[in-house]
Amino acid sequence: MKFGKRLKKQVEESLPEWRDKFLSYKDLKKLVRLTSAAQPCSRVEAEFVQMLNAEIDKFNAFFVEQEEDFIIRQRELQERIKRVMEDDGTGGSQPSEMEHAKEMSRIRKDIVNFHGEMVLLENYSSINYTGLAKILKKYDKRTGRVLRLPFIEKVLKQPFFTTDLVSEMVKECERTIELVLPVADRGQSEQGGKGELVAAEQSVFRNTIAALMTMQELRKGSSTYGHFSLPPLSLPDLQLPSPIPILQ
């Protein structure tokens, strides 16, 4: 139940076009409940498996497509940065400098959001995996069968869970951002109060915060803590800004 709520919340906070791509946890749970505990028949199990496979296909399709988009966008961002860097060399006059600065800001915003989206895709993958694992566990518990272990193994190899490329792109993006964001002195960070609120409005950012919070809660430790559970999440020094925007 808790996961279901968390998932729902995450979905609500997520980017609109993503919302129907998440795991249909509730529906799957219903199916599990309907499964007779006494005699799990093969037909029901087949139906369950079928549903799971459909979900997995959904994840894969969405994930791969997003990945493709990211690859394209990353390249384009790099092009833009390159162009902006080059531009500065040639021109020196005032108007182009202004344009330059504007473009630079745009690039920065875009690249940070781009980074955020990629991380959110990773989160998407993770949360769907978690949901699958949970639902399989429920199924096994209810019916006494052993669907979970072999099934989850296959899940591990699915495209949507093999996030290595995205992860790599994220890291590359971080490196680029380091170079693109101006060096700020640490003293400025205290003045970030207003900026905090500004940023919090951006849906990517909100989504990210929601994801972190969800993760934290999910891993707080549960009553069914078992061999296959993850240890509790510790984010000791992270101060999450409130996602509620306060307009001036």
Add this chain to the structure above:
Amino acid sequence: METHSALPVGNLNMQQFCNSGSSGVMSSSLPVLPNTLEEKFPELPDPQHVPLEREIQRNPLPSQRPLFSSPSGFSPDLTFSSTLAHERHTNNTPFVSRSLNAGVSLPSTYLSNMEIFQVPNNFPKDPTEITWCPDSVQGMLNCSDGVIMGNNQIQNSSNKVSNDLNKQNEWWSDIMNVDWKDLFDDTTISESQPKVVYPPAQSSSNISKQQPQTDQSVPCHSGEVCAVTGASSSATTAAAKPRMRWTPELHECFINAVNQLGGSEKATPKGVLNIMKVEGLTIYHVKSHLQKYRTARYKPDSLEGMSEKTATQSEELPSLDLKTGIDFTEALRLQMEVQKRLHEQLEIQRNLQLRIEEQGKYLQMMFEKQYKSTMDKTHCSSTVEKPTTISSDQTHSTAKIDLPEAQNSSTDSKITEGFRQVSNKWKMSEVEPSNEKETDALTSSLPPSKHSRINDEDS
């Protein structure tokens, strides 16, 4: 289920390889630029060399695609994989038989997806469900042979420990994906369709478009097409284009082709396809990719999805002037912090999940081994170890195990149940007494005891 015992080694290594590979990679994107970027963006040393650098990194790939070259950390994978490659190179038949396991264990994601369909095969009524019939695997492997032979450079595996590791990773996942594309090529798979299995027939017809060619494509070698087909066939996706998994290298190749043709507006899918010469790439892939590319180029703002939304939502950023303000960059920094943190945690979590599953698999293997060995023991000798304990638990065992004894499948499940409960017991802080009893009953009342009972009765 039968293949699962064969899976472990290959998969484990695969995952480790990919994971540790990705974590260890530091591909150079803008490597040597100075860190101090002033506000005015002074000329960076070699901004133009950067893309060149990347290109250089990518271009040598075609001729020197080390198959499994990797740092020493992956040596177990090396031996596994290189023997596989070696066998592939020499003889077809051993490859087939060996890869009955290895082929299945080659981490083809959609291969595994296919297997998902056959998970419920411990229902004894459906013998046809049993995993891969050897012919289907054979067919698959023949095709994959073709493709992999096409990468003739593979055999020259050098121990190039370099920043090619990154490329290897991607290439590796390409290969992973290529394999199951070939899998679908084989129409015999559709024959083994027990009632509970998702009909893969449509998907195989989908992929038949991408018949791999054995001749190697030089320019875009780095991009072996990863066909990610929706195995969720049925009527819905019967005509659907097979999904592809793009990589940055492949995209680079794509861009080159497009530029050769005069830009994204002028380039046609067919032209691009011909220039790219990537095996398995279809015009549909190129078409959709080209479309995305065009959109990305000419409407960068709208594609950065959020920018539009934030423009409308946030009134704090009314003019561009504000964007250069300190607050703005601070906001961005904050956002980056949070995002980075999330990313870190996700990585950690993912690794944990993989380890956990590995462990679980390992434990189960051990458990099964133990079960088998005790089974053998009881078969060998008429006297059983600890007859007294077993007999005392008999009532327990008969009470606990309601399923018919004859079926191996159910005992398998009970073993795993017992195993899981045992492992749960280890982990759980509070030990429930009923759980304990159950555990003891199960572990001691496993089939060996039943057999022993029978033996006792016989003797």
